Amino acid sequence: MAPDAYDVVVVGGGNAGLVAALSARRHAESVLLLERAPTWRRGGNSRHTRDIRYAHNPGEPFTTGEAYPEEELLDDLLRVGGGQNRQLAQLVVEQSCSVAEWMTQHGVRWQQPLTGTLHLGRTNRFFLGGGKALTNTYYQAAEAIGIRVEYEASVEDVLLNGGTTVGGVAVDRGGRRSEVQARSVVLTSGGFEANLEWLRRYWGDAVDNYVIRGTPYNDGRVLATLLDKGAATAGDPKGFHAVALDARAPKFDGGIATRLDSIPFGIAVNKFGKRFYDEGQDFWPKRYAIWGRLIAEQPDQSAYSIVDSRMLDCFLTSLYRPFEAPSVGELAVAMGLDAASVRETVQAYNVAIRPRGRFDPAALDDCATEGLEPPKSHWAVPIVEPPFYGYPLRPGITFTYLGLAVDACARVQMSDGRVMDNLFAAGEIMSGNILSSGYLGGFGLTIGTVFGRIAGTEAAHRARG
Amino acid sequence: MNSERSVAIAEKTFWQLEVCNACRYCEGYCAVFPALERRRRFTPADVVYLANLCHDCRACFYACMYAPPHEFGVNIPRALAEVRERTYAEYALPRVASDLARRHVWLLLAVTLLSLVFFGFIAVPNGLFQRHQGPGAFYAVVPYLAMLLPALLLSIYAVGVMLAGAFAFARDIGGQRIGLADVRAGLLAAREALTLRYLRGGTAGGCYYPTERTSNSRLVLHMLVFYGFLSALAATIAAAVLQDFLDQLPPYPILSVPVIFGSAGGVAMIVGATGLLYLKSRSDRAPADAHTLNLDWLFLVSLDVVSITGMLLLLARDTPAMGPLLVIHLATVLALYVSAPYGKFAHVIYRYAALVQNRVESR
Numbered sequence: 001m002a003p004d005a006y007d008v009v010v011v012g013g014g015n016a017g018l019v020a021a022l023s024a025r026r027h028a029e030s031v032l033l034l035e036r037a038p039t040w041r042r043g044g045n046s047r048h049t050r051d052i053r054y055a056h057n058p059g060e061p062f063t064t065g066e067a068y069p070e071e072e073l074l075d076d077l078l079r080v081g082g083g084q085n086r087q088l089a090q091l092v093v094e095q096s097c098s099v100a101e102w103m104t105q106h107g108v109r110w111q112q113p114l115t116g117t118l119h120l121g122r123t124n125r126f127f128l129g130g131g132k133a134l135t136n137t138y139y140q141a142a143e144a145i146g147i148r149v150e151y152e153a154s155v156e157d158v159l160l161n162g163g164t165t166v167g168g169v170a171v172d173r174g175g176r177r178s179e180v181q182a183r184s185v186v187l188t189s190g191g192f193e194a195n196l197e198w199l200r201r202y203w204g205d206a207v208d209n210y211v212i213r214g215t216p217y218n219d220g221r222v223l224a225t226l227l228d229k230g231a232a233t234a235g236d237p238k239g240f241h242a243v244a245l246d247a248r249a250p251k252f253d254g255g256i257a258t259r260l261d262s263i264p265f266g267i268a269v270n271k272f273g274k275r276f277y278d279e280g281q282d283f284w285p286k287r288y289a290i291w292g293r294l295i296a297e298q299p300d301q302s303a304y305s306i307v308d309s310r311m312l313d314c315f316l317t318s319l320y321r322p323f324e325a326p327s328v329g330e331l332a333v334a335m336g337l338d339a340a341s342v343r344e345t346v347q348a349y350n351v352a353i354r355p356r357g358r359f360d361p362a363a364l365d366d367c368a369t370e371g372l373e374p375p376k377s378h379w380a381v382p383i384v385e386p387p388f389y390g391y392p393l394r395p396g397i398t399f400t401y402l403g404l405a406v407d408a409c410a411r412v413q414m415s416d417g418r419v420m421d422n423l424f425a426a427g428e429i430m431s432g433n434i435l436s437s438g439y440l441g442g443f444g445l446t447i448g449t450v451f452g453r454i455a456g457t458e459a460a461h462r463a464r465g
Numbered sequence: 466m467n468s469e470r471s472v473a474i475a476e477k478t479f480w481q482l483e484v485c486n487a488c489r490y491c492e493g494y495c496a497v498f499p500a501l502e503r504r505r506r507f508t509p510a511d512v513v514y515l516a517n518l519c520h521d522c523r524a525c526f527y528a529c530m531y532a533p534p535h536e537f538g539v540n541i542p543r544a545l546a547e548v549r550e551r552t553y554a555e556y557a558l559p560r561v562a563s564d565l566a567r568r569h570v571w572l573l574l575a576v577t578l579l580s581l582v583f584f585g586f587i588a589v590p591n592g593l594f595q596r597h598q599g600p601g602a603f604y605a606v607v608p609y610l611a612m613l614l615p616a617l618l619l620s621i622y623a624v625g626v627m628l629a630g631a632f633a634f635a636r637d638i639g640g641q642r643i644g645l646a647d648v649r650a651g652l653l654a655a656r657e658a659l660t661l662r663y664l665r666g667g668t669a670g671g672c673y674y675p676t677e678r679t680s681n682s683r684l685v686l687h688m689l690v691f692y693g694f695l696s697a698l699a700a701t702i703a704a705a706v707l708q709d710f711l712d713q714l715p716p717y718p719i720l721s722v723p724v725i726f727g728s729a730g731g732v733a734m735i736v737g738a739t740g741l742l743y744l745k746s747r748s749d750r751a752p753a754d755a756h757t758l759n760l761d762w763l764f765l766v767s768l769d770v771v772s773i774t775g776m777l778l779l780l781a782r783d784t785p786a787m788g789p790l791l792v793i794h795l796a797t798v799l800a801l802y803v804s805a806p807y808g809k810f811a812h813v814i815y816r817y818a819a820l821v822q823n824r825v826e827s828r
Contacts, residue, residue: 040535133528
């Protein structure tokens with residue numbers, strides 16, 4: 001074989017790529033993993049994950065011990081708007097049963113029950129140390145079994161032979177471009193959420209006010225290359241998943257620490273000082289995922305969360321200190337808002353609150369507004385106790401939905417109906433097949449792990465057979 | 466009387482802890498993160514507490530997506546090591562000595578040198594380079610009182626300074642709840658200290674030392690040093706009993722309690738300290754603090770020197786080398802005593818007090 005030739009080349013070193021490489025190496029002699037980031041930022045957006053969702057029987061360790069049947073997981077997936085490709089959705093749900101054991105076998109360690117604020121989940125398992133620890137573990141496992149890993153290696157082209165085969169990839173290593181031959185190629189290079197120009201095509205200058213929560217390297221370069229070559233797509237092209245973030249977060253890679261949980265405990269107003277959505281519609285873990293989009297729809301993609309001093313201990317601490325002022329008007333001015341309109345909004349909210357509600361942050365309580373538009377359905381307590389606190393908010397984009405259509409063997413499909421023999425995809429680059437809109441916490445990793453295993457194994461078989 | 470000490474905490478240390486409190490991915494690794502989550506904002510005393518609760522297992526550093534060169538620059542093991550090092554200087558009184566102790570190597574060398582001169586001056590007229598054998602042979606070189614009084618005074622000084630530091634520390638970090646008064650918490654914390662629970666990495670299976678892979682080598686070597694030290698201490702007590710209650714003068718036979726415990730402890734400390742020095746030489750500097758590294762090196766080297774000279778003394782006690790070895794060994798022991806409250810040795814008391822506080826507040 002030529003020096004730069006491998007049985008399997010994996011493009012992208014996040015969870016799906018690592019799982020694919022580890023799976024491929026069981027059957028393939030030579031496996032190359034090309035990671036675009038430098039070592040310290042390796043792992044794509046998997047670095048920011050912390051738990052994985054999987055179907056399981058009762059008595060499972062590192063969960064609450066209650067069952068999470070396959071049917072329930074599938075229902076949950078369909079309810080949030082997933083499962084466009086029903087066959088693939090069912091495949092992921094079925095195979096999710098074995099992901100936790102597979103991860104343990106590959107060195108992943110799990111978080112034990114603690115007395116801390118974050119308890120074990122019923123549906124999800126938390127891995128010890130979060131996503132960077134997870135990918136570190138996989139990188140060590142990969143090196144231990146002789147997988148070659150290259151960093152700062154950016155794949156610029158995927159070399160399709162015409163017909164249904166791929167011959168390799170073109171790689172840029174620090175400005176030197178060369179070709180790597182491969183018997184199989186697995187694409188696990190993520191979505192395009194960090195590509196502001198691509199997002200601008202759909203959303204215009206609003207993107208200047210978006211925050212990208214994850215790695216700056218997910219610019220969708222490989223995805224775009226494949227779409228140019230006629231690959232079929234899956235998932236909403238314009239779609240992205242976004243949450244409410246502190247507006248002071250860095251443009252890229254702020255991750256989990258910049259999120260804000262204050263919204264249900266006060267009101268949220270836009271730049272004109274007006275409320276725009278029911279802040280107390282449901283428990284925050286069930287609603288935080290819609291607030292990114294809600295804020296993105298406001299003028300200048302901006303919003304402001306306002307609480308009074310009694311509520312400060314009801315939500316997790318924020319990374320950035322809140323604005324603080326002795327009166328609502330002064331708080332508004334400190335945040336660059338019109339004092340009169342914010343005062344008016346707060347007064348209208350305060351007087352609309354139904355009397356004699358009992359505030360209970362742990363329940364869907366009976367503190368609600370009456371005759372207010374939009375209403376606040378729970379946890380509506382007057383904002384009266386100084387000092388007053390405010391947080392500026394922006395939409396924080398987690399991932400994009402548009403991806404490559406694949407079949408149950410993870411083979412890439414072309415828009416003219418061809419199915420590629422030795423070109424595979426796994427992870428965020430194909431999650432639109434299964435999660436085409438909406439969001440299910442910890443399920444992105446499930447898709448990446450299940451399809452990483454399938455793609456790696458199939459790629460190795462194709463390379464050896 | 467307000468005697469609260471103040472360890473100056475860098476603004477960027479507060480920032481890093483606030484990143485942790487907003488992230489919380491590391492809460493499964495050790496006691497530091499759950500303790501941090503029990504607080505919304507941090508006072509300097511909180512940071513001092515967290516710093517001494519940290520065992521420097523480094524798991525959080527390698528797991529952190531915000532570690533440098535990320536713009537958040539989170540490096541908890543290094544930030545907390547800086548604070549720990551200042552804790553030792555701040556809580557050990559008198560302050561003059563702690564300033565001197567920050568130039569630790571000079572303190573150690575000065576005390577060693579002074580002691581060498583002192584014991585040498587006493588020993589030369591007694592035939593320092595001659596062979597001495599039989600009961601009382603050591604005292605023929607350095608008379609009993611000349612040996613006992615400096616050692617006793619300096620060890621009382623060292624223990625006194627450390628205890629005073631421990632109480633001041635416990636009061637400062639505990640606020641109204643004085644942790645050391647709590648017996649159950651004290652016992653649970655003692656178990657955590659004696660088993661080195663937080664060098665085990667929980668489910669990770671070891672700490673991330675000397676480099677990014679989990680390993681139990683530091684746990685094992687630290688155990689050897691600690692239990693070796695206890696064994697040597699037991700040997701000293703046994704020797705005192707033999708001498709003062711049973712009227713048997715040293716040197717003692719090979720198959721006697723002091724020699725068995727002393728040599729077992731000595732060998733364990735040599736293996737442990739040398740092993741830890743080797744690990745340290747290979748250890749990742751990224752999560753380390755330079756000042757703390759210096760303290761660690763000095764402590765391990767002086768412990769090693771004390772143990773090696775002690776073992777050589779045992780091996781050569783029937784030769785003319787006994788006199789010089791005895792003088793050298795005594796001098797290194799005195800230096801270890803004097804420097805103990807200001808250096809790495811002091812971690813024993815501050816970490817234990819932090820473990821007690823953790824048990825009190827996590828109930």
